[in-house]
Amino acid sequence: MTSxxxxxxxxxxxxxxxxxxxxxxxxxxxxxxxxxxAVDGLFARGLMHGTMHLSIGxxxxxxxxxxxLLKTDFITSTHRGHGHCIAKGADLTRMxxxxxxxxxxxxxxxxxxxxxxxxxxxxxxxxxxVAGGIPIAAGAALAQKMKGKDxxxxxxxxxxxxNEGAFHEAMNLAAIWDLPVIFVxxxxxxxxxxxxxxxxxxDQISERAGSYGFPGVTVDGNDVDAVFEATKTAVERAREGKxxxxxxxxxxxxxxxSKSDKNLYRTKEEIEGxxxxxxxxxxxxxxxxxxxxxxxxxDAIAEKARDSVRSAIxxxxxxxxxxxAELLSSVYREAK
Amino acid sequence: MTERILTYAEAIREAIGQAMETDENVFMLxxxxxxxxxxxxxxxDLYQRFGKDRILDTPISELGIVGAxxxxxxxxxxPIVEIQFSDFTxxxxxxxxxxxxxxxxxLGGELSVPLVLRAPSGSGTGAAAQHSQSLxxxxxxVPGLKVVMPSSPYEAKGLLLAALDDPNPVIFLEHKxxxxxxxxxxxxxxxxxxxxxxxxxAGKDLTVVASGVMVSRSLEAADSLKDSGVEIEVIDIRxxxxxxxxxxxxxxxxxGKVMLVQEAPKHGGFMAEVAAQISEGPAxxxxxxxxxxxxxxxxxxxxxxxxxxxxxxxxxxxxxxxxEVHRGS
Ligand SMILES: Cc1ncc(C[n+]2csc(CCOP(=O)(O)OP(=O)(O)O)c2C)c(N)n1
Ligand SMILES: [Mg+2]
Numbered sequence: 129m130t131s132x133x134x135x136x137x138x139x140x141x142x143x144x145x146x147x148x149x150x151x152x153x154x155x156x157x158x159x160x161x162x163x164x165x166a167v168d169g170l171f172a173r174g175l176m177h178g179t180m181h182l183s184i185g186x187x188x189x190x191x192x193x194x195x196x197l198l199k200t201d202f203i204t205s206t207h208r209g210h211g212h213c214i215a216k217g218a219d220l221t222r223m224x225x226x227x228x229x230x231x232x233x234x235x236x237x238x239x240x241x242x243x244x245x246x247x248x249x250x251x252x253x254x255x256x257x258v259a260g261g262i263p264i265a266a267g268a269a270l271a272q273k274m275k276g277k278d279x280x281x282x283x284x285x286x287x288x289x290x291n292e293g294a295f296h297e298a299m300n301l302a303a304i305w306d307l308p309v310i311f312v313x314x315x316x317x318x319x320x321x322x323x324x325x326x327x328x329x330x331d332q333i334s335e336r337a338g339s340y341g342f343p344g345v346t347v348d349g350n351d352v353d354a355v356f357e358a359t360k361t362a363v364e365r366a367r368e369g370k371x372x373x374x375x376x377x378x379x380x381x382x383x384x385x386s387k388s389d390k391n392l393y394r395t396k397e398e399i400e401g402x403x404x405x406x407x408x409x410x411x412x413x414x415x416x417x418x419x420x421x422x423x424x425x426x427d428a429i430a431e432k433a434r435d436s437v438r439s440a441i442x443x444x445x446x447x448x449x450x451x452x453a454e455l456l457s458s459v460y461r462e463a464k
Numbered sequence: 465m466t467e468r469i470l471t472y473a474e475a476i477r478e479a480i481g482q483a484m485e486t487d488e489n490v491f492m493l494x495x496x497x498x499x500x501x502x503x504x505x506x507x508x509d510l511y512q513r514f515g516k517d518r519i520l521d522t523p524i525s526e527l528g529i530v531g532a533x534x535x536x537x538x539x540x541x542x543p544i545v546e547i548q549f550s551d552f553t554x555x556x557x558x559x560x561x562x563x564x565x566x567x568x569x570x571l572g573g574e575l576s577v578p579l580v581l582r583a584p585s586g587s588g589t590g591a592a593a594q595h596s597q598s599l600x601x602x603x604x605x606v607p608g609l610k611v612v613m614p615s616s617p618y619e620a621k622g623l624l625l626a627a628l629d630d631p632n633p634v635i636f637l638e639h640k641x642x643x644x645x646x647x648x649x650x651x652x653x654x655x656x657x658x659x660x661x662x663x664x665x666a667g668k669d670l671t672v673v674a675s676g677v678m679v680s681r682s683l684e685a686a687d688s689l690k691d692s693g694v695e696i697e698v699i700d701i702r703x704x705x706x707x708x709x710x711x712x713x714x715x716x717x718x719x720g721k722v723m724l725v726q727e728a729p730k731h732g733g734f735m736a737e738v739a740a741q742i743s744e745g746p747a748x749x750x751x752x753x754x755x756x757x758x759x760x761x762x763x764x765x766x767x768x769x770x771x772x773x774x775x776x777x778x779x780x781x782x783x784x785x786x787x788e789v790h791r792g793s
Contacts, residue, residue, distance in 0.1 A: 177769055178590030229768030240592045240767030256594035257552070258524050291523035292555070319524050321500035327523035393499050452774035455763050 136195045136215065148195035150411075150420045151429055153352050156191040157408045158433035160211040163220060166437050167210075167227055167241075171387065176227055178240050181208040185350075185382035188407035189314050190215040192355025193282055193375075196363050202250040202268050202281040204261030207242045208314075208381070209254035212284050217249035220440035230447040237450025238458070250279075258319070259285060259292035262311070266298040269309035269366075280308040280366040282359075288319020290333050296340075299374070303340040306371035310362045311337075313376045314349065320385045321393040337374035349377025350407040353414075379407070470649040472642040473506045475617035476582070479624040480507075480544060482653050484514055487542060490628065493520035493529055494546030503548045504584055504643050526555035530581065534564045534633075537579040542628060549595045550583035550637055553602075564633040565608030578631045580624070585613075585637040586677060586727055587765045587776055596765035596772075598676070598728035603635045604704040604737070610634040610658055611704040615679035617647040619702055622656030630658060639677040659706035663715070667695035670790050671715040673738055674725040675701045678777065682725055685782040694790050704734055709741050716747035723756040723789050727776050730759035756789045758782065 136152045164184050170176040183190070190211035197203070197216070205212040213223060218234070226233025227241050234244045245253035252268060255261040265283030272279045289295055290313060302309050313333050317324055330336070337344025343365075347354045355377055362373035380402035384391050391399075415421045421429075470478065483490045497507040498521035511519040522529050526547060533543035547553050553560060560581065568576040587596035603611045610632055614620035620638065627634040656662075664679065665686055674682045679700045686696040697715050701707070716722050722742065724735040739755045742748060761775040777785075 178592065178767055229770070235767070237768035237771055238593070238764075238766040240590065242592055242594070243767070256592065257555075260594075288524040291525045293525070293527050294555075320503075321496045321498070322521060322523060326521070388503070389500075392501075450766075450768040450771055452771050455766065455771060455775060456761060459763050 136191070137197055137199070148356065150415045151425065153191055153195060154411060154415070154421070154426065154429050155433055156194070156215050157187045157352065157411060158430055159220065159436060160187040160190060160214045161408060162433050162437040163214060163223070163440070164210055166441060168383070170441075177229070179386045179388070180241050181386050182383040183208045183211040183381065185402065185406065186314055186316060186379045187211050188352040188411070189312065189349045189355055189377045189379055190284075192352040193284070193312055193359045195352075195356050196359035197280070197282060199249060201279050202252055202265070204252050204265040204268070204281070204283045205254040206261065206284055206286060206289070207254065207256055207258070208286070209244060209284070210241070213244050213246060213251055213254065216246070216251050218244070218246045218251060220436055221443045224440040225444035225447050228444050229450055230444055231450045232444070232447040233450070259289040259294040261285065262289065262295050263298040263301070265309050266302045266307055269302065269307035270305060272308055273305070278308070278367050280310060280363050282310045282312055284312050284314060286319055287313060287315040287317065287324050287333055288322065288327065289313075290336060291319070291327055299336070299340045299372070302372040303342050306369060308366035308369070309372045310359065310366060311372060311374040312359070313374065314379055315376050316379050316381045318381070318385070318394070323393070332376060334374055334376040342372050342374070344374040344376065346376040346378060349379030350405050350410060352407065352411050380405070467648040468651060469646050470617050471644055471646045472614075472617045472620050472638070473504060473508070473644070475621040475649045476506050476624055476638065477508050477510060478649065479621045481510060481513065483625060483628045484510075484518060486653070489540060490542040490544065491518040491520060492544040492546065493522055493533060495522055495524055495529075495548050497521055497546050502546060504640065506582075506643070507546065526552050527559060530556035530559040531563070533579045533581070534559055534567070534577055537577045538567070538575055543579045544628070545579060545581045547581060547583040550585040550599055551594050551597050553581070553583055553599065560603070560609070560633070560635070561606050565606045568632065569608060576631045577633045580627045580634045580636050582636045582638060584640045584643075586639045586641060587772055588641045588677070590767060590769060590772065592767040593764035598760065600637055600675070600704055601728060601732060601734045604734055608633070609705060611637070612658060613637045613639070613675045613702055613704065615676055615700050615702060616642070617645070617649045619656060619700070621649050622654050623658070623702060625653055626655040626658050629655065634658070637676070641677045642680070645680070656702070658703045659708055660703060661708040661711045662700040662702055663697065663711045664700050665696065665698040667697035667719070669695045669719060669721070670786055671697050671699065671712065671719045671722040672725060672782075672786065673699045673701055673712055673722065673735070675704070675734075676727060678725045678727055681777070681779055682782055684779055685786060688783060689786060692787070694787065696786060701738070709745060712738065712742065713745050713747040716742065717750050720750050720752040721789050722751065723758060723786055725777055725782060726757070726759045728760050729762045730757060731762045733759055735759060753789050753792050756785060758785045
């Protein structure tokens, strides 16, 4: 069992006093990076099938947001969801097993990369439908409110998703019901090939919150601390019953949209420019400069993260393939 | 004369290009159909050829896209909508079902909605439950929509050009596994009338009815069964609405046995309609064996390759079932 979140954020209690340790944040960033580089490699070698959406370059969003959540808080995730899953505390072996179509995977091989859910850590599921998770997050938040619980719900989604009706309807419902939900938009400048300049007339997606009557903020999504601070503020607001916040995190995906992307819609220079703003490189540099960690400690964390991804692949590969025999009985849950 | 060979994707692109050259009212709209060339590469170089004003790249807004097409069609344009995966027609269902399908009838017959909605359908790519469905029965159940499922490059071009001539909304369901398959496609414009079923292979022992990728799979089965001395007749029901029972009845009158092959889940699927129409028609009493439906399992499409294959009829399943029906076991 290799999971990062207990280090990143406490299981219970108050998050307001909590500062995630630099080493926990770094381990989260690196685990996501190495996990995705590993699946990219497995895919290239023909050992993984289907398609794949990698969040390489966007790890600071998942890490910064989940560092401000308790284990009992919920998230809804997207097609580009490996990072959310890992940062919220999922087990790398079970994730890898899912991607390798194994019976021991989170979804028993039925879901694959686009559909990982982990009840244990409050991950209500990645989603293959753009914007599909946003109203679901509002609903989960509604239930928290109805039950008098103080859990919050984070909905991750991309810039492209904010052009779907589902986004707008969910925003309005969350607003009028003051729901404890935090809308986290990972603005990586593109929805597949469509740039934000092309797909919308506003400068910042955070502006969309204003028309529904709640705060919207834009932060540097490649700065873990900035993402963490903004989320912390939004979580406090939500727990106090004051309603939702939209956090727009400016970031960039280094890889193509999916496995079939020829990157015709953006320039090499743009990609290289953003790679120079890599969230992991920036974080390492910052903690070195601040003297929080020394290089040897960083190397040790990197080695640990590499090891856990390696052992996830080894363990997952040895697991049995998913089983067709149980499919028909799996469509409905049995009534008690 | 050498045959002119195109892929299914190229045949569709050629039809769109020719229609756009012929009729200035034809335009295309959808997600990533511009510089990206379409999620499955269908629009390809149309963007370079016709420019951004006729190959309209859109934001991710299916309901808006289809609604805009309906509105444009109402006032004289001929939109071709591309929905990236047929699963995402769910986002646009109000505009498809409550608007496009109803307007001509409901508003008294003056207006009509001549649009073509193209969408890739079906499983087999490891894309899991939300990107692999076969939803044709949804659309076939709505009066006012026409529903077409091309099974080869030749069919794709001819049916698309016919769909574009039609003054009604046509749901044009392409199969993902067919995009890269190739076949003979004439360069000139030709039309395959909507509302016709097509006898693709003659045989005397058993009638097999199929659509989409199940047509080529059934033809493969027919090839291999021929060696065992069983001759299968294969009928492609390329137009579900309107639907043509003629060739099916004729064939059953000859063979006395029928198997209906469908990728979509069995329960409530289109082949249930075909079975019902057989039982209402002239061929019922010539059946010497019960109608056999070989369909997808009633489950969402799973991700794992071995699971995905197990829920949709494969070549081996078609052969085995055909032999059973033929032998009467
Ligand atoms: C309803 C719907 N429309 C289209 C798609 C196809 N698609 C998958 S991801 C994607 C781009 C999403 O962009 P964005 O929301 O910015 O997220 P990103 O991929 O950049 O993380 C598209 C168009 C889909 N999965 N669902
Ligand atoms: Mg994006």
